[in-house]
Amino acid sequence: MSRTVPIGTVSRETGIKVPTIRYYEEVGLLPSPVRTDSNRRSYDAAAVQRLRFIRHARELGFEVEAIRQLLTLSDQPDRSCAEVDVIARSHLAEIDEKIARLTALRSEVQRMVDEGAHGRVAECRVIEVLGDHATCLHETH
Amino acid sequence: MSRTVPIGTVSRETGIKVPTIRYYEEVGLLPSPVRTDSNRRSYDAAAVQRLRFIRHARELGFEVEAIRQLLTLSDQPDRSCAEVDVIARSHLAEIDEKIARLTALRSEVQRMVDEGAHGRVAECRVIEVLGDHATCLHETH
DNA sequence: CCTACATGCTCTAGCGACTAGAGGATCAAG
DNA sequence: CTTGATCCTCTAGTCGCTAGAGCATGTAGG
Numbered sequence: 167m168s169r170t171v172p173i174g175t176v177s178r179e180t181g182i183k184v185p186t187i188r189y190y191e192e193v194g195l196l197p198s199p200v201r202t203d204s205n206r207r208s209y210d211a212a213a214v215q216r217l218r219f220i221r222h223a224r225e226l227g228f229e230v231e232a233i234r235q236l237l238t239l240s241d242q243p244d245r246s247c248a249e250v251d252v253i254a255r256s257h258l259a260e261i262d263e264k265i266a267r268l269t270a271l272r273s274e275v276q277r278m279v280d281e282g283a284h285g286r287v288a289e290c291r292v293i294e295v296l297g298d299h300a301t302c303l304h305e306t307h
Numbered sequence: 308m309s310r311t312v313p314i315g316t317v318s319r320e321t322g323i324k325v326p327t328i329r330y331y332e333e334v335g336l337l338p339s340p341v342r343t344d345s346n347r348r349s350y351d352a353a354a355v356q357r358l359r360f361i362r363h364a365r366e367l368g369f370e371v372e373a374i375r376q377l378l379t380l381s382d383q384p385d386r387s388c389a390e391v392d393v394i395a396r397s398h399l400a401e402i403d404e405k406i407a408r409l410t411a412l413r414s415e416v417q418r419m420v421d422e423g424a425h426g427r428v429a430e431c432r433v434i435e436v437l438g439d440h441a442t443c444l445h446e447t448h
Numbered sequence: 449c450c451t452a453c454a455t456g457c458t459c460t461a462g463c464g465a466c467t468a469g470a471g472g473a474t475c476a477a478g
Numbered sequence: 479c480t481t482g483a484t485c486c487t488c489t490a491g492t493c494g495c496t497a498g499a500g501c502a503t504g505t506a507g508g
Contacts (some may be wrong), residue, residue, distance in 0.1 A: 268406050
């Protein structure tokens with residue numbers, strides 16, 4: 167029927183390393199593919215698509231568990247949409263928090279660089295700055 | 308001379324868990340403190356300050372290795388400022404990249420939520436969206 | 449003074465999400 | 479037919495912790 171390809175090709179096409187693909191299979195993100203006579207994994211287009219999805223989701227910060235949930239839901243697309251929405255929304259909140267923290271960090275480090283930059287002073291401010299001031303982030307987690 | 312306190316107190320004061328403090332000692336972020344007669348760690352104010360620095364730096368996304376560098380430099384504050392500056396600047400670049408990726412992610416997931424939200428369609432778009440579109444981030448790392 | 453119980457110690461093992469390497473089989477090209 | 483790339487399984491390592499076992503101390507109440 168449709169062409170199937172070996173794991174190295176899939177790796178090249180998806181940008182996911184070979185051992186990582188095997189790892190995804192092991193932890194149940196990717197169904198075990200058919201094997202050739204000589205026991206080699208052989209993937210079809212659907213598997214490649216699924217891996218592409220996994221890759222993007224990982225790149226975008228989803229944890230493997232969240233991806234597993236999304237994939238499970240999408241595999242049985244009935245009572246799914248609402249649940250997917252919940253997962254996506256909670257992830258959205260996470261993202262917003264990460265961005266907020268990183269933005270705070272940015273200005274903190276920027277200040278370090280700015281203040282440290284005029285170079286003369288024997289004692290650099292960096293440690294003080296991080297030791298004393300970064301209190302604004304204390305209860306953010 | 309100055310009062311020294313046990314590890315539990317330090318933990319409470321810094322918000323770092325006891326095993327984590329011992330871990331930081333093990334990996335060389337924190338010098339081994341003096342011990343009491345009964346072999347218990349006893350920390351002075353400097354150690355607490357150093358731990359506070361470590362905590363903030365970790366919270367702000369510095370890796371342990373970067374923190375080690377910063378602390379090493381600040382321990383010998385001569386030829387240090389320029390180097391600290393280099394480290395801080397390279398971290399600044401990292402942060403900017405992270406923020407950029409997360410912002411892209413945010414709109415991606417937002418779109419997922421928006422498009423998925425009108426609920427009727429039996430087949431949710433989420434997987435497609437992540438599988439096909441997120442290509443904008445491909446070569447960013 | 450004795451008993452609880454909290455706190456400390458060391459040591460080992462586990463987590464997530466990979467990554468690297470050993471040691472061996474198989475394939476495709478020259 | 480040999481070379482080199484690719485594949486297989488398996489084990490162990492990475493980072494930054496975290497949890498637990500099993501034991502030794504410290505502190506407070508009765």
